[in-house]
Amino acid sequence: MNTEIGLYIHIPFCKSKCLYCDYPSTTNNRIQDKYFEYLLKEIDLVNYNGKIKTVFLGGGTPTYVSIKHIDRLFRKLNNLYSEFDPIEITIESNPETLNEEKLHEYYSLGINRLSMGIQTFDNDILKAMNRLYNNEIIERNYYLARRYFSNINFDFILGLPGDNMKILENNLRLVERLKPDHVSYYIFDDDHDTPLKRLLEKGKMKLPDDEFIENGFDLVIDELKRMGYKRYEISNWAKEGYECKHNLIYWNNEDYHGFGLSAGGHIGNIRYTKTWDFRKYFDMINNNKIPYDHYNENSKLDELTEELFMGLRLIEGINVDGLQKKYGKLYEEFFKNLFQMVSGLIKVDDRIRMSKKGLDLSKMVFEKILEVRENIHGYEG
Template sequence: MNTEIGLYIHIPFCKSKCLYCDYPSTTNNRIQDKYFEYLLKEIDLVNLSNKIKTVFLGGGTPTYVSIKHIEKLFKKINANNAVEITIESNPETLTKEKLNAYFSLGINRLSLGIQTFNNNILRSMNRLYDIEIIERNYYLARRYFSNINLDFILGLPGDNMEILENNLRLIEKLHPEHVSYYIFDDDHNTPLKRLLEKGKMQLPEYEFIEKGFDLIIDELRKMGYVRYEISNWAKKGYECKHNIIYWNNEDYHGLGLSAGGHIKNIRYTKTWDFKEYFDKIDNNEIPYYYYKENSMIDEFTEELFMGLRLINGIEIKKLKKKYGSLYEKFFKILFQMVSDLIIIDDRIRMSKKGLDLSKMVFEKILEVRENIYEG
């Protein structure tokens, strides 16, 4: 019996490259037609016999590409019964024609990359819109979409408490169904990281990040949003069904450049290199960069990594059923290390302190994994 799966499709085209972006994307539109031609060929190489539960078009900026490509893509995949189909967007790329086409194709969730409502920060990060464009195109999108997410980043250069408070006021005004508010991570090799290292830009003090994130939690709660994952809030019933597949360590396929997938105990990612992507498909090969059959402890570790991001964590009964004695062995060690950061009753989840120090919890999970491997 076929199980339902999620489907992620990577569309790596942007009008401009943002300073903080480390996703594989390009501003070279000359290869757009070729990429979609090969993406359709890749679909032929992959077994998509499972019923598709959710679809997520990510990027890049999927709403930047020609509508004809999105239409051909939807003719190829059988996603008529998907409960949630999301398309990522930057505000300046939206038009009435595109929104109408997406709606007609059955796309029912729009994720808008806002990052901040501050025009100065937007300009400095190479974003091609301002508050006026955001508001105008948000209300345009409202004619077609009753499920909209707004994405934000806390802690970009120039961010401060006044800007954050203004962001929260505008979230309250626009009243989207879903809000993602991520803390900026400077670990990745990006143009922004290089500017920071050269001292040409500076990040806000960490004290602001701590106080700011506490303010986000408090204010979004007052607005009626429920925090269901470390960085995600939703009105009741509007949690992102596709991302929940990731966090529950369930099955999904990834199509396109750099896309990742997880089917049963197979974990894979596709190549990040355009030439390699095209060459492998020319040879009728699925363009894998990484492909691994996970051991039980690999699967268990990944399940903890993903599931502990959820505020409600993971059901203990589920872990015991899937992993048996490995569960007991693993948690005996982990609980000694982070007893004040995790809560175990009928579920395992992070405490408030654990959510604040989630990076430490994940590091300890890796330590336990290595101890068990060595043992």
């Protein structure tokens, strides 16, 4: 097992539920105290004494909950882990939940990266999606956060109902003016069961056409490059040195623990997720059981497939020598089939990565990798 790991901690509370959200979250504040009490108990159930490399507080909206809960959580982490000095601690936020008191406390606790869920600067789209802020609040609280944070990410979604090229261009102009250190720009995915999907199915809302998505994402790529951001993952750009170190743990298929409702983890060849059900979460912890929903001991083939799925999201791809040493004959068998069956992959020097076409059609590339896997199912090398 890697002696350096990441921690993901899920904080499932929000002021309101966004139309497009499929993450486990609640607006029921009455259970905040209980949830954090059980979250700290859950952390106690896992015996790990190594070095914590990164921490990511996700949600939900971690900056919505009372500061006392975040403070208790960090006291627990400091007491539990003898080497608790992560190089990166991220907290996710919605702009309207930020204020001077909270930002000062986060800074005092050692949180050194703030991820702001912007989604868009267009007030009409924000209102339609049930976001509780406008572009004036975004800008005001961004500058407030800059007093405490030298590493700030903006999260955007391309292709929400009402999105168009004029709005996208305005988003990019504001990125250029405000200068966050990191930008995530995701294409909206309507595969999940959300209130927005139901409205789309009833014809009450409409998504932009595919041509806008394609041209719009090309514009994002070109403009962020012009501004000095390096694209290092399919949907992520960073100024030099500001790549998200926690997410790189995921994409490099390294070790991390997940705590809280729905949190996932990967330790050695174990892959798990926690339950999405509050009642089950509380009941299992009451019985001193880790609240797993899914727990799997990966085969070598599972691990190789996951490593490809995650690593090929990175623009620089995966080191081939590392794969060969790790997986031996299984690697050779897999890659013999891979380049025959999957277009959009290229090998450059000692790395395998996606071509531009592959990045544009990454969903199809990943589907094809699963087909390769099925062709050699059961082969362990």
